[in-house]
Amino acid sequence: MILLGVGWNFLFIGGTTLLTEAYRPSERAKTQAAHDFLMFGAVSLASFSAGGLLNTWGWRSVNLTALPFLAVALMAVLGLGALRWRNRLASASA
Numbered sequence: 001m002i003l004l005g006v007g008w009n010f011l012f013i014g015g016t017t018l019l020t021e022a023y024r025p026s027e028r029a030k031t032q033a034a035h036d037f038l039m040f041g042a043v044s045l046a047s048f049s050a051g052g053l054l055n056t057w058g059w060r061s062v063n064l065t066a067l068p069f070l071a072v073a074l075m076a077v078l079g080l081g082a083l084r085w086r087n088r089l090a091s092a093s094a
Contacts, residue, residue, distance in 0.1 A: 016032065019032065019035055020032055
């Protein structure tokens with residue numbers, strides 16, 4: 001559990017840093033505020049609804065419902081990896 005917490009914190013801080021670096025300095029505070037509001041709102045909603053969902057649908061159904069979201073995230077990661085790979089090949093050959 002300790003390693004999970006450490007990993008979560010590194011990913012959270014790294015992701016927040018990448019998010020704020022993608023915007024102009026004048027937009028960073030608003031972007032981070034919107035991100036934090038949406039993320040913590042989603043976490044709150046998930047926390048409050050988890051017990052009811054598990055009681056109503058069961059563990060298997062909740063996990064199956066999460067699969068499409070996982071597939072979308074996987075495709076995004078693979079797509080970005082392929083794009084970076086192509087850019088590296090293009091810059092190496094130029």
